Amino acid sequence: MLRTVRATRYVVPLREGGSLPAIVEADDLGLYVVKFRGAGQGILALIAELLAGEIGRALSLRVPEIVFMEIDAALGRNEPDYEIRQLLKASTGTNLALDYLPGSTMFDPAARDKAAAEEASMLVWFDAFTQNIDRTPRNANLLVWHRKLYPIDHGAALFFHHDWPSREKKIASPFLEIEHHILLPWASAIAGAARIARERLTEPVLRGIVELVPNPWLEAIPGDVSAAERRTGYMDFFTRRLECSTIFEEEAIGAHSRLV
Ligand SMILES: Nc1ncnc2c1ncn2[C@@H]1O[C@H](COP(=O)(O)OP(=O)(O)OP(=O)(O)O)[C@@H](O)[C@H]1O
């Protein structure tokens, strides 16, 4: 179960971020980074953020806490910026938010940030499993906070859901994009991470995660695939990708060995 909070104050837009994320205060007095349902990337980005984020957490990666954030029409009414006002208006209802980590910085090898082999390997496995192309040197999407790593921004994972019939072809994909992963140089223990990951991602664990997606999000996706079919499709994708995981594990191990 995820917590649900209510937005009380739009604080500030984040400078980076193609999806116009912002820091918003909620009724529990916490600050959150909100992924708005009304942003250009649409509801699929929120679904990917939720599904991949919770899979990461099940693998013991430090994904910041994910909550549902309710936004009502009153929030944006007095917002002076036109674009933000429109975004808030288009986002009334349930949005997705992550615990805000104040003072965190982006992982940067040039600033001599490093990663432990086990953790780097698990992150590489996780991104290959969820087909997340967004963890590269150009855009690490990996925060460093109190010297520990916090993966963020999983909105581009599960790309198949933008073209639902492509799912079948993507299940056994080796995910060649892994060669650009920012943590690949440290990922010297992928086989070990894979063993742990396969143990953790049991069917009940995956089912619990897929069930977190709110029905109204699935129903809001354009097209004629029903919400129930989508949910079954995600579950089928995860379980079958796990069954043939050696395909992407071998690809990642090979990509790592080509680096060193
Ligand atoms: N939980 C968090 N705590 C602190 N800062 C965060 C958090 N989440 C995101 N940020 C900051 O906000 C920026 C944008 O967030 P994020 O990458 O999730 O959005 P995005 O729109 O998908 O971005 P992009 O398209 O640029 O990758 C991050 O690069 C990071 O600097």
Ligand SMILES: [Mg+2]
């Ligand atoms: Mg990002």
